[in-house]
Amino acid sequence: MVAASLADGTAERECVFELFARRLPDGRRYGVVAGTGRALDALRDFRFGDAELASLQGKLDDRMIAWLADYRFSGDIDGYPEGELYFPGSPILTVTGTFADAVVLETLFLSILNHDSAIASAAARMVTAAGNRPLIEMGSRRTHEEAAVASARAAYLAGFATTSNLEAGRRYGVPCAGTAAHAWILLHDDEESAFKAQVEALGTDTTLLVDTYDIRQGIDRAIAAAGPGLGAIRIDSGDLGVLAHQAREQLDSLGATGTKIVLSGDLDEYAIASLRAEPVDVYGVGTSVVTGSGAPTAGMVYKLVEVDGRPVAKRSSSKESRGGRKSALRRHKPTGTAVEEVVHLVGHTPDLGPDDRVLPVPLARGGEPVPGLPTLADARDRLRAALVSVPWEGLKLSRGEPAIPTVFPEA
Amino acid sequence: MVAASLADGTAERECVFELFARRLPDGRRYGVVAGTGRALDALRDFRFGDAELASLQGKLDDRMIAWLADYRFSGDIDGYPEGELYFPGSPILTVTGTFADAVVLETLFLSILNHDSAIASAAARMVTAAGNRPLIEMGSRRTHEEAAVASARAAYLAGFATTSNLEAGRRYGVPCAGTAAHAWILLHDDEESAFKAQVEALGTDTTLLVDTYDIRQGIDRAIAAAGPGLGAIRIDSGDLGVLAHQAREQLDSLGATGTKIVLSGDLDEYAIASLRAEPVDVYGVGTSVVTGSGAPTAGMVYKLVEVDGRPVAKRSSSKESRGGRKSALRRHKPTGTAVEEVVHLVGHTPDLGPDDRVLPVPLARGGEPVPGLPTLADARDRLRAALVSVPWEGLKLSRGEPAIPTVFPEA
Known part of the structure; x- marks a missing residue:
């Protein structure tokens, strides 16, 4: 498309x-x-080198x-800041520049x-399901090696406490946490020596994996290896609710009343919610979070909506789009509860009530990220605040309609 | 685990x-x-640099x-070659080395x-569903940016003809193909000038996207823009089966009997199969292939099975494993149809019939990939041959049991 647009001169048309x-x-x-x-x-590094x-x-x-070879984006970008909620039709990112750029x-x-x-959308549901209990993201091994790093970042953004992915710690400052695997226990001649060695190397605050044998x-x-001051135990298999109860009673009877219980093993938001009444301290979540818990892609599209100031849109069949450069605001009740997402043409901004909020912000100007x-x-803070504003039905895990409707005043 | 194993001396234990x-x-x-x-x-490049x-x-x-800082894997790796089929329990990769390594x-x-x-597992089903018709992988935008490159490689391995991901072409030699998007049409004042410009720039062998308006x-x-020698048209929305029929009739009536029809738009293996009787020449597949069509991870695990020659295995609950270093062979009927996957302990190799095949091959020795x-x-060739050997029920798209059972003679 770029080659053909350079040939016919349309490459330079101003597009949104x-x-x-x-x-x-x-x-x-x-x-x-x-x-x-x-x-x-990625935009900053988006260059075509000699090899390419x-x-x-x-x-x-x-x-x-x-x-x-000369490519460098020099246009503008506006959009929803990270951690903001979106709904069908929300203009999440608006890119203004020449067609080719x-x-x-x-x-x-x-x-x-x-x-x-x-x-992040899947992770946020898990965070809601977990209430105040922290979640460890430990799914790196179940997704592409680079997607794993991005997943750890997205899960943290959505409210996970930590990740087992050290590279996400290095790249993005995500707090890291981890526990030992069954291999650690099996490596040793018996469970006692594995626990003893782990406590010696990592201190009593470590997490011991207790479900390798019995x-x-x-x-x-x-508790024999670490004393009643042991940081935590982890259980990775079995009927987790029952096991958590038994483990809590046993730990308490051993005087280890402060020893936490970490549960893992194919947890998703529904399993997490089902453990709400059990004595769980931390959830370890792997596969379900890094694969979006049934929705591995957000299905977003990138559509041309304006050419040289003229709105454009595909017209055939079911995949219709709305032409024209748009912005959006979210209306709220005086109580702070969100009511609707208003997506409107730029230049047709509806009245902004005292409780309403304009959603897009400038992200790049002249190709450069805006400061601050x-x-x-x-x-993380933004998402936490935004979720508080969602009507209560919208936080339910069950399937349903979007929490608030999107309205298009010009439609 | 590595830090603790360096401390207690178990780091050097020989593990499988x-x-x-x-x-x-x-x-x-x-x-x-x-x-x-x-x-x-990735193993070759798996080093920890100063920043890490x-x-x-x-x-x-x-x-x-x-x-x-000194890490360099110096052990051995054996495993199923790429393109081989696997079943539950197949020893897909066996890594031998010290525990820490x-x-x-x-x-x-x-x-x-x-x-x-x-x-690849999802893509192979789509290739089967498509019969002899070629598939274009065009899902890059629906998955992580690096996963996109790996997805293009995996889809090609599974029999896709081409990808729209140019980086997969550069890195792995995957043949590239693409078509224009609706943005190309909308960029122009009308559809005629868009088609004309595309044909002028890219020749009549190009693929014109015809569903932007009517x-x-x-x-x-x-056909007016390119003449009856146009390479192909693409339809990306609507009832694809009906539209393909109408398009074929219309193209033929215009003398464009050699113009191909490319269909795309949320196709998966079931949609592809449902179009078998329609006049389709090429399928473009996006989201479903890069997300594994409902199974975005293969769910494989990496388990310690042997320490200093002693078989080890987790024993509690449902996630049992089988200890000991294993190999595998696949038994076939004289007709070439696969019968069962035999996973056995090394040193207990069952008799190998004339139609059976040993599955793992040496992949690395002393940390270095073996030559050739x-x-x-x-x-690609291996998978094609392997799929021919699958019992016919095993190639059905519907849900069911594994195409052949896995047997563990020692169990």
Whole structure:
């Protein structure tokens, strides 16, 4: 498309692309915007080097290759800050620039936002299900090796306490935590020596995995090795609710009243919710969070909505889009409860009530990220506040309609 | 675990880790091994640099950090070659080395194999559903930006013809193909000028997207712009079966009997199969293939099975494993149809019939990939041959049991 647009002169037309989701994943009540920070980082590094250009020789014409060699995005980007909620049609990212400059960003931006928002949206439901109990993200091994790092970031953004992914700690400052695996126990001649060695190396505050052989015996041995000041035990298999109860009683009877219970093993938001009444201190979540718990992609699209000031939109069949550059505001009751998402054409801003909030913010100007962009910590805070504003039905785990409707005043 | 094992001396124990899937994703009949080539590439680059080591200061002790700084795997790896089928319990990868050397590879190997095998396993079903019609992988935008490149490789391994991901072309030699998006049409003042510009820039062999406004009119305009020698049209929305029929009739009536029809738009293996009787020439598949069509991870695990020659296994609850270093062979009828997967302890090899096949091959020795490892083209050929050997029920798309049972003679 870029090559053909350079040839016919349309490459320079001033365009607006809009990144949005036509719908939420089946039955979900809200989506969580995540990945914007990564997208802006990736934009800075989005250059075509010698190796890339050489590989395109013969596939693309010389003019196109020369254009790629010089590529540097110089347009503007506006959008929802990370940690904001989104609903069907929310203009999550708006990219303004020449056609050629903006169209080559489609796959980059969609890949990042679709992945990270899918993970954060699933993770947020788990955080709600867990109440005040902390969650460890430990799913790296069940997703692509780089997606694992991004997943740890997205889960933390959504309220997870820690991750087992050290690279996410290095790259994004996500707090890291981990526990031993069954291999650690099996490596040793017996469970006692494994626990003893772990406590010696890592201190009594460590987490001992007690379900390799027999859980009741494992707990006895764990307290024998560490004393009643042991940090935590982890149980990774079996009927977790029953086991947590038994473990709590046993720990208390051994005087280990402060020893925490970490549960893991194919937990998702429903399993977490079902353990609400049990004496669990920490949840370890793997597969379900890194795969978006049934919705591994957010399904967002990147659509051309304006060319040289003229609104444009596909018109055939069911995949209709709304043309024109848009913004959005969220209306709230005086109590702070969100009522509706208003997506409107720029220049047709509806009256803003005292409890309403304009959603998009400037993210890049002239290709450069604007100063003072929200940090990952800001995004966590924003999401926490936004979820408080969701009507209570919208926080239910069961399938249903979006928590608030999206309205398009011009439609 | 490594830090504690360095402290208590168990780091040097000679270990065997086995990577396998306890079960196939719900209702799937077979899995496709993919990612082994990427895993061996990643092993070569698996080093801890200054930035990584600095970030671990204060989190790990000095001995551990020094060990990481010198890390280089020097053990052996055996496993199923890429493109081979696997079933529950198949020993897909066997890593032999000291505990410390082998345990740090867990997340790396599982991430790669779990991701790539999930994509290849879904893609293989789509290839079967498509019969002899070629498939284009075009899902990059719906998955993490690096997972997108790996997905394109895995889909190609499984029999897809091409990808829209140029980086997969550069890195792995996957043939690339693409078509224009609706943005290309909307960029222009009208559909005619968009088609005309595309044909001028890319030749009449290009693929014109005809469903932006009205498909019937779009096809008329496409042939008007390119002549009856137009390469292809693409339809991305609507009732694809009906539209393909109408498009074929219209194209033929315009003399464009050789113009192909490319269909895309949320296709998965079931939608592809349902279009078998329609005049479709090429399928474009996005979201469903890069998300594993409902099974985004293969769910493989990496378990310690032997320590200093002694078989070890977790014993509690439902997640039992079988201890001991294993190999596998697949038994076939004289007709070539697979009958069962035999997973046995090394040293207890069952009799090998004339139609049976030993499955694992040496992949690395002393930390170095063995010479002459299978290429991506070899993996494609291997899968094609392996699928021919699957009993016919095993190729059905419907949910069911694994195509062949796994038997464990010692159990």
